[in-house]
Amino acid sequence: MNGDDYVKPPLEPGQLDMPGTDYAERQALNLTREFLMGPSLYPLDGSERLRIWTAQSITTAFPVVTARILNRAGRVQRLVRSIAQGAGNRAVNSIDFELGEGFLLDVTIRAAGTVIAGQIWALAELIVGLGGEKQTSVTLAQGYVTVNSPAWGPGGPSLGSLDGQGAIRSVAGTTPAAGAELSDTVPTGARWELIAIVATLTTSAVVANRTPVLLLDDGANVVWRVGSAQTQAASTTESYSFGQGTARSGTNPSAVVDILPNRGALLAGWRIRTLTAGIDVGDQYSAIRYWVREWLEL
Amino acid sequence: MAVYQCNACQGRFQSPQGGQTVYHECPPLSVPELIAAHDNGTQAFPPGQTALIAQAKVERKPKPITGEVDDGPASATLRRLSITRTGHVDQNLIDGVLQKDPTQPVDQVSPGAGVTQVSP
Numbered sequence A: 001m002n003g004d005d006y007v008k009p010p011l012e013p014g015q016l017d018m019p020g021t022d023y024a025e026r027q028a029l030n031l032t033r034e035f036l037m038g039p040s041l042y043p044l045d046g047s048e049r050l051r052i053w054t055a056q057s058i059t060t061a062f063p064v065v066t067a068r069i070l071n072r073a074g075r076v077q078r079l080v081r082s083i084a085q086g087a088g089n090r091a092v093n094s095i096d097f098e099l100g101e102g103f104l105l106d107v108t109i110r111a112a113g114t115v116i117a118g119q120i121w122a123l124a125e126l127i128v129g130l131g132g133e134k135q136t137s138v139t140l141a142q143g144y145v146t147v148n149s150p151a152w153g154p155g156g157p158s159l160g161s162l163d164g165q166g167a168i169r170s171v172a173g174t175t176p177a178a179g180a181e182l183s184d185t186v187p188t189g190a191r192w193e194l195i196a197i198v199a200t201l202t203t204s205a206v207v208a209n210r211t212p213v214l215l216l217d218d219g220a221n222v223v224w225r226v227g228s229a230q231t232q233a234a235s236t237t238e239s240y241s242f243g244q245g246t247a248r249s250g251t252n253p254s255a256v257v258d259i260l261p262n263r264g265a266l267l268a269g270w271r272i273r274t275l276t277a278g279i280d281v282g283d284q285y286s287a288i289r290y291w292v293r294e295w296l297e298l
Numbered sequence B: 001m002a003v004y005q006c007n008a009c010q011g012r013f014q015s016p017q018g019g020q021t022v023y024h025e026c027p028p029l030s031v032p033e034l035i036a037a038h039d040n041g042t043q044a045f046p047p048g049q050t051a052l053i054a055q056a057k058v059e060r061k062p063k064p065i066t067g068e069v070d071d072g073p074a075s076a077t078l079r080r081l082s083i084t085r086t087g088h089v090d091q092n093l094i095d096g097v098l099q100k101d102p103t104q105p106v107d108q109v110s111p112g113a114g115v116t117q118v119s120p
Helices: A023-028 B031-040 B047-059 B073-081
Strands: A042-045 A048-056 A061-071 A076-082 A092-098 A101-113 A120-128 A135-144 A151-153 A167-172 A183-185 A190-202 A211-217 A222-227 A237-244 A255-260 A271-277 A284-296 B003-006 B012-014 B090-093 B108-110 B115-119
Touching (some): A048 A061, A048 A101, A048 A135, A076 A092, A101 A120, A101 A135, A190 A211, A190 A255, A190 A271, A271 B073, B031 B047
Antiparallel strands (some): A042 A101, A048 A092, A048 A120, A061 A101, A101 A151, A120 A135, A135 A151, A183 A271, A190 A237, A211 A222, A211 A271, B003 B012
């Protein structure tokens, strides 16, 4: 038998022509050794699974994974799965998908719902083994995903959770009780870059000069301290703004501007708070808002 | 957007914001709060802090004529101590439990006195 005698069976609907992958054809072509010209770098022998890791800070969207597999019969199979919406608590979860035998062609992860870049992160990898003996084989894709900006692989960019611009957030701070200091904490699983803060302090009639001092601490130790450029008298209301790249200014009696460290990153558990010299039990911080850039810290 | 009030510090916060949960943590006690907690007996302090609070109280007595209040060295020291209040709430999640069973609730650092929803 030689190659001229071999009549290739007709392809079934949907079946791809893959020269050299059919046993009879290999025999006809005198291919004495296994001839494997895989259509992808990732042959699957049935023991591999697709594992998707996700973490998200929101509850308004969820990841959707799409994978294409060329199975043993030469047909393209598509796997499309929505991953259950997480609790939005930045925790990392994983889910595995059976792939069967064949070749993994590609995998794409995108989001469905209301989401901006930096809020849902996903990682796709092949794992080998069943039960408790699973081991990571290869990383296929990772990055932040939105509705129109997927992570894909193989061949796509592989971006860690701290890469990129992060998610821009406008966060309303906690309004403390009268006489209490402003204080908010970076949530678990997040990394913040503080771009700016605004807050208003309304002082009581008790005569004393108040001097707000903004502190950034690691939960215990102060890493940044900047005091207001001016004092605030009793029975007044002043707006305080702290921002990167600004210059200290106390000339406007109703808007005090002060500085923040450029690109200063805060880890989970770090606090943004004030220490106010002369604070009275009737003083009130209000209208607190943080402009932050957030990454998921995985 | 629901508004919650902390049962420990009485601070108010909104959650969720833009689909993101806000995890409240009480601020450390300010000097007026420390003095009030000490005077009302709502919180016990170790001897060193008690002495500082007593000193801060003296420092902060209004001056006879002007009524002005001084904020002296004891107050400055107390401000730096970052003393937490009774029932301190920290709703942030405990590190190290991030990859446990997603169907199980994730533990908070300190549920403390909890929070109360005050508006839907």
